Amino acid sequence: MTNDHHTTEARGSQDNSNRAVAPTAAAVAVAGAGFPAAAQTLGPKTTGVAGPGEFAAGVVEFDKTAISSRESFLNFGCEVAKENPPTPDWKTANVYFERKFFNEKMRMPDGVDVKYWGFEDLLRGNGARPFPSPTIRVQEGDLVHVKLQTSKGPHTIHHHGIEPTTMNDGVGHVSMEVSGSYIYQWQPQHAGTWIYHCHVNTVLHFEMGLYGALIVDPKPDAAGNIRAFKDGPEYQVEKIWVFDDIDPRWHELEHDAGLCGGDVGLNVFRPRYFFVSGIVNTRATTNSTVAVTAKRTDQVLIRMINAAYSVMRIQFDMDVEVISVDGHALNKPWAKPYTIPRGEWFEMATATRYDIIIKPPNMARTGKARFQFTDWVTKRVHGATNTNRLYVGYAETNINFV
Numbered sequence: 001m002t003n004d005h006h007t008t009e010a011r012g013s014q015d016n017s018n019r020a021v022a023p024t025a026a027a028v029a030v031a032g033a034g035f036p037a038a039a040q041t042l043g044p045k046t047t048g049v050a051g052p053g054e055f056a057a058g059v060v061e062f063d064k065t066a067i068s069s070r071e072s073f074l075n076f077g078c079e080v081a082k083e084n085p086p087t088p089d090w091k092t093a094n095v096y097f098e099r100k101f102f103n104e105k106m107r108m109p110d111g112v113d114v115k116y117w118g119f120e121d122l123l124r125g126n127g128a129r130p131f132p133s134p135t136i137r138v139q140e141g142d143l144v145h146v147k148l149q150t151s152k153g154p155h156t157i158h159h160h161g162i163e164p165t166t167m168n169d170g171v172g173h174v175s176m177e178v179s180g181s182y183i184y185q186w187q188p189q190h191a192g193t194w195i196y197h198c199h200v201n202t203v204l205h206f207e208m209g210l211y212g213a214l215i216v217d218p219k220p221d222a223a224g225n226i227r228a229f230k231d232g233p234e235y236q237v238e239k240i241w242v243f244d245d246i247d248p249r250w251h252e253l254e255h256d257a258g259l260c261g262g263d264v265g266l267n268v269f270r271p272r273y274f275f276v277s278g279i280v281n282t283r284a285t286t287n288s289t290v291a292v293t294a295k296r297t298d299q300v301l302i303r304m305i306n307a308a309y310s311v312m313r314i315q316f317d318m319d320v321e322v323i324s325v326d327g328h329a330l331n332k333p334w335a336k337p338y339t340i341p342r343g344e345w346f347e348m349a350t351a352t353r354y355d356i357i358i359k360p361p362n363m364a365r366t367g368k369a370r371f372q373f374t375d376w377v378t379k380r381v382h383g384a385t386n387t388n389r390l391y392v393g394y395a396e397t398n399i400n401f402v
């Protein structure tokens, strides 16, 4: 298995080095011929750079993609084609990202070093290797290119909830795993809160940290403001809360652990560390990445993403209005925004997203949001009886209108 894996990689790198990728103006002009050049400018909140970025137009040999042999229970996930094709139907992008695989260690408050993986932003990341990976933020209608660069093992990027063509969907089994580099092309149609992640040995690679928030803004309204979605709520303060938990045992596993019929215990998940937006639970109460500080006239938008393998239970000290679920705006006669009263616990399953609004109180107010990380089966809070707060699946954060 391991040998096979490395052989594949060597081949992948070679393919990549043979590719013509020079991003010259001439090449881009030729590639753009027949397509209207992307005239739109970057959205004001984008985290990418102006396109077109790298040129990758080409013809894809579709018979080289997908599963390379007859799929069975035993080989599921282990014989997916590893390729570096040029992007089919390449068009001129107006927003461009680069994401490169890295592996890194983070030191926990108890002194334990935990390995994690992520996608580094080569263009705007300044060498940072954040956990979770850096947010991809674009605007409705953008023509987006995201170049993935792998390291040793194959990976993909699946832009969850976006519906691109098969080759650009980043799901190994229905297209290919990337062994060197590939430029994903997609065009978001709906403003909202999404997520991007690797889709190779997904249950492990997602846990290792190969994911980040994906936010699509609507076009600015007539006054030039960016709302939560078209004709949706305005907001002056915004937070992205990403819940995650780490089982350190999982973080010692190999790239392909559990594939090809192997059993490494991925059915047993016992998280020991708990995070909100990469901030460990014991530090989340006041950390400015998580805690909300707003003026009393501010409307607050919080985008919540459950990237934990826990069912999250969440409670606020103030009424909150749910305006969007899983990237779908609640702006229809049959799907309207609704209020979660203060003090009431509500649940979020893994991979779900809730966008909530806290309305301006017009007076000074302090309160908290509380987060419980609960076991999928037992429904109990992880580590509930542990005397060290670090190991208890609980976090809270301050919400202050001043």
Ligand SMILES: [Cu+2]
Binding pocket: 154, 155, 156, 198, 199, 200, 205, 210
């Ligand atoms: Cu991966």
